[in-house]
Amino acid sequence: MTSAPATPADQVTVRVPAKVNVQLAVGPPRPDGFHDLANVFLAVGLYDEITATRAEGAERLELTCSGPDASLVPLDDSNLAARAATRLAAHHNLRPDVRLHISKDIPVAGGMAGGSADAAGALLACDELWGTATPREELLAICAELGSDVPFPLVGGAALGEGRGERLTPLPVGGTFHWVFATADGGLATPAVYREFDRLTGGRAPEPAPSAHLLAALADGDVTALAATLANDLQPAALSLRPSLRDTLDAGTGAGALAALVSGSGPTCAFLAADADAAELIAKALAASGTCRTARVAASPAPGAEVLR
Numbered sequence: 485m486t487s488a489p490a491t492p493a494d495q496v497t498v499r500v501p502a503k504v505n506v507q508l509a510v511g512p513p514r515p516d517g518f519h520d521l522a523n524v525f526l527a528v529g530l531y532d533e534i535t536a537t538r539a540e541g542a543e544r545l546e547l548t549c550s551g552p553d554a555s556l557v558p559l560d561d562s563n564l565a566a567r568a569a570t571r572l573a574a575h576h577n578l579r580p581d582v583r584l585h586i587s588k589d590i591p592v593a594g595g596m597a598g599g600s601a602d603a604a605g606a607l608l609a610c611d612e613l614w615g616t617a618t619p620r621e622e623l624l625a626i627c628a629e630l631g632s633d634v635p636f637p638l639v640g641g642a643a644l645g646e647g648r649g650e651r652l653t654p655l656p657v658g659g660t661f662h663w664v665f666a667t668a669d670g671g672l673a674t675p676a677v678y679r680e681f682d683r684l685t686g687g688r689a690p691e692p693a694p695s696a697h698l699l700a701a702l703a704d705g706d707v708t709a710l711a712a713t714l715a716n717d718l719q720p721a722a723l724s725l726r727p728s729l730r731d732t733l734d735a736g737t738g739a740g741a742l743a744a745l746v747s748g749s750g751p752t753c754a755f756l757a758a759d760a761d762a763a764e765l766i767a768k769a770l771a772a773s774g775t776c777r778t779a780r781v782a783a784s785p786a787p788g789a790e791v792l793r
């Protein structure tokens with residue numbers, strides 16, 4: 485007996501992770517305004533879900549968003565998920581007749597690359613919905629056009645991002661790391677944080693390089709060694725723009741975190757815990773400290789964007 489031919493799905497949902505930068509080494513500004521980076525991305529188990537639904541004959545792409553931070557997400561053409569779907573349609577000479585829904589759990593403008601995650605998720609969801617089977621290399625190239633951070637959530641796990649962060653080399657991770665993420669009221673704009681970095685460094689930062697100790701700590705799954713090597717060159721700039729983050733970092737280390745740092749351009753603060761139980765205790769203490777909006781636990785590494793069946 486032969487089975488019926490598969491019919492294309494009318495709806496596809498993709499789950500896609502947030503990131504923390506366990507090392508973010510930033511060089512001087514380039515002529516194009518970007519900065520060369522040694523950006524060690526680690527995917528963490530906080531996820532957005534992107535659902536793409538067939539909308540044949542629709543005048544234009546439709547976009548909705550749900551979740552506690554939904555009101556902060558732009559629903560116009562500037563939304564990175566919408567831009568991703570439009571870009572993939574153009575790549576295949578298709579009309580972007582699709583309805584996208586973002587179920588948002590990643591903090592918005594928090595330095596956890598939620599918008600980038602949505603773009604990567606939308607690309608994968610539309611590729612599956614339209615049956616376009618875009619080769620991985622082409623998907624990654626489209627991601628890199630959309631933003632420096634967009635290729636990573638497609639891949640997940642851990643990776644070194646070079647250039648402006650878009651050129652990825654996967655990294656081995658030898659264990660599970662437990663984190664607490666303290667979100668803040670109000671975001672920080674990434675370009676403003678890079679500008680403040682340039683002001684603080686006088687535009688003369690050294691060329692960035694990955695730390696061999698940090699890569700070894702990741703590969704060994706050694707939480708103590710990782711805690712000793714976490715580094716974010718954008719942290720002084722984020723603290724300069726938002727001095728109250730110092731209280732958040734101190735509250736987490738006071739509650740037993742092995743290390744604390746600003747996640748990427750901030751203002752979310754990341755705390756590395758010895759294990760899952762310690763992470764729960766640190767999250768409770770942070771929530772009670774009055775120094776953050778929410779405190780969430782998450783484990784890493786997390787997988788990259790994946791279709792949920």
Ligand SMILES: C[C@@](CO)(OP(=O)(O)O)[C@H](O)COP(=O)(O)OP(=O)(O)OC[C@H]1O[C@@H](n2ccc(N)nc2=O)[C@H](O)[C@@H]1O
Pocket residue numbers: 505508517518519520521523594595596597598600630631632633634647648649674675678747748749750
């Ligand atoms: C800082 C990081 C760390 O992973 O992320 P967040 O913490 O904001 O999530 C990234 O570098 C953010 O990447 P992403 O948000 O994709 O940046 P893009 O859209 O490519 O660029 C936005 C703006 O950020 C600045 N930018 C970004 C990347 C880079 N290597 N150098 C830069 O100077 C530029 O001002 C650029 O115009």
Ligand SMILES: Nc1ncnc2c1ncn2[C@@H]1O[C@H](COP(=O)(O)OP(=O)(O)O)[C@@H](O)[C@H]1O
Pocket residue numbers: 556557558562563564565586591592593594595596597598599600602603671672674749750
């Ligand atoms: N799908 C999206 N989700 C969240 N923000 C988005 C999205 N698309 C565009 N944006 C815009 O990108 C800005 C940065 O958002 P986000 O990616 O969450 O933070 P960060 O760059 O700090 O990691 C937001 O303030 C918002 O205006």
